[in-house]
Amino acid sequence: MKQKHPILKLLCPFLALLLLLQTPISVSAKTFPKSWPQAPEISNETGILMEAATGQVLFDKGMDEVRYPASTTKVMTALLILENIEDLSEVITFTDVITPDLEPGNSTIDAKVGEQLTVEQCLYAIMLASANEVCTQMAVRVAGSVSNFTAMMNERAAELGCENTHFVNANGLPDPNHYTTAHDLAKILAAAVANEDFCKISGASAYTIPPTNMTASARNLSNTNALIAEGDSHYEGVLAGKTGHTEAARNTLVTAARRDNMTLICVVMRSEGKDRFTDTTALFDYGFNNFHMEPVYWMDEENPAGYAVLPKDVSPGSLAIKEEDSPDLRTRTYSYQGSEILKVYASLPMEVKTRTTSDMSLVKTGVSEIQIGSPIIFPVMMVILAVLVVILIVVIVKAVLDSKKPKKKKKRKVN
Template sequence: MIKKKIKSEKPPFPFYFLFQEIPVYAILYMIRKKEGFHLRYKKQIQKLLLSVFSLLLCLLSPLSVSAQDFPSGWPSAPEISSASGVLMEASSGQVLFDKSMNEIRYPASTTKVMTALIILENIPDLNKNITFTDIILPDLAPGNSTINAQVGEVLTVEQCLYAIMLASANEVCTQMAVEVAGSVENFTAMMNAKAAEIGCTNTHFVNANGLPDPNHYTTAYDLALILREAVKNEAFCKIAGAAKYTIPPTNKTAASRNMENHNALLVDGKYYYEGAIAGKTGHTEAARNTLVTAASREDMTLICVVLRSENDERFTDTRTLFDYGFDNFHSQSLYWMDKTTPAGNVILPKAVTADALSVSDSDENNQRTRTWSYNGTELYRTSMQLPLSVETQITADMSMFRIGTVKTIFPSPLLLPIIITLTILFAVIMIILIVKYHIRKQNRKKKS
């Protein structure tokens, strides 16, 4: 987690200046120069442009789309303070809570979950030595989250992973990206490919550490998918779930580096949560506070993501959602061909069993699909090739997939400013033509 404000971060672009002040003075200059137009018209033009700009924002801004329809009689969801949040059960991928989970936001250092996962999948030898190069120098700027690695310093891959997940070291992310893929650009291409592979549709990475960039974004739902994939890796859970870790002296650093996990749910204290197994915090001025965490109890592993939180809300909100999930739901196995091999599992309210689900079958293209629903809402679906047989069920011919969510693909965050810019320019031209028309009309009246 970044402890201080990152100086490399910049506040949101001043669209007010771009779309109101500049066009106003452009109009005044172009007209006044030729027609003797006076600055007293500035306020009228400002009001007109502001109205146009406000209308454009209303029309072009993406709407928040709820991605989950919950059945009637579903346990009442709690309130959270974070702007976006999701609670997902890991084995089924079923969403149990949704607050604007498909809204695109900055992930900050929760990006490093994907960074660590790509490293673990591509460097199996955690004892491999990594020598730091001058590629890390930009990330060592004051205010950045770092372990102050030195050019020429040697750390193991395992030590680098602890530095990434516990100390949130930006320079270590960059060095490991180059180690894995030859460049940060190639590494982020791997990150984006992995995100698409696991079902993320509203995510795009341009760096390995999560520093804000207009084209580096994700959603709470997509981050849940990423952490869901990451916790399948035992090494990831060991590293991301550690309360503390020490890097001993190296060839460039005489003192040991003692690191503590910034996720308060994983360490003893006020917010510790029994069953929490792994997670990652994040903070930038653009993203505010972010948090992804996994917790396991009994037969369920829950994934919780909260984005754009203030102060300690990310910890209280996550605890609230975990309590909601574990207190109100349980996992039920679903059977089709026999009672020994589950066809899948579904998460239901604790008082409800799988016997309460309605079942329907449909056939198409030599494939039979069975759907399980609760109170009219579809919860799970699985398909199998015809003709059906017990042998077919346990072969690779059987495919399972989960439905019940509607994902909305948003355009790149860069597209909206481009559309607005072009439209504003068109509006400016029209205003100029209208004003010049009225001036000419007034001049003709004076002459007549």
């Protein structure tokens, strides 16, 4: 058996290593870390505590189980109104489309056909008084019909990442095809609280609609969310929210609160009595007392790549890091005790900003741009280069061996 050339023996493991590096690294599914702060028990059947900006879940009790949303549906209704009508002083004239919603037992402001309210007044009626007929009239104003509006609701829900939500009306009245989850409602409220007008309206403890063209008396509206309303249950830092109740849904509640630099979304579904308020308060206290949000830096030391919500005694430096590459995308995953906390992405090729300095500050600090190509290209180029080197070595060795072979002497012919 022929012995391998020493150089080839060195190159073979090197080539194998290059091929191995091209194998993508798998990322494990998210689970709560072992040392995660102990969460309180809640009476509601399902619930979630989520940080609004990051979507990071801090507490989960059946958050993806399908439930009836009741009037928490109106968060999406109000969001779409605000996203599609710029002038909140626009006057809305009520039509007979509201008649079915005025039946006894429905939540209304007793609007009358022909009555006129501004869009802003309609939004207060929806979020504070939970007026079903106002939702229906505004759905027609925005989309031309309730069915068109619910199609917009479902499309917007999908855009927000809702996976188990389907709307068939704008007010939340029970229907087998009208459902959602605590997780999906949290995503919807997180989008809504990014709108200042939504927070101003939904976060108001009270509002008065003055007399209209068909009503001589003012309508005094009070927020049914005890965490927003003034009183013993008021929660410090509360931003917005919405209550809900039907016989099918029981009591539901979505609320947002902000302290320091962290906005928390709490959703609880299907409870009795005041449990929705006490459970939400307990979950907010759990979140604000046990967690903090910190910036995470990747390639730019001035601008964070993202934010991570961590237990109070844990810093971003404690996070484990894994990277995974595709032909045009690099994904970096930050994990804490095996639980995924944050994912950040960068397109390839990408520019990385690095700060360059010199001793004694003799040279001004600047920023150098480094072009990083696709991670797939580098191994391929290295393999091609290695193959070319091997071929070159083989050619050289063959040439050397051929040169060492004894040359046959030509016999001279004798004439």
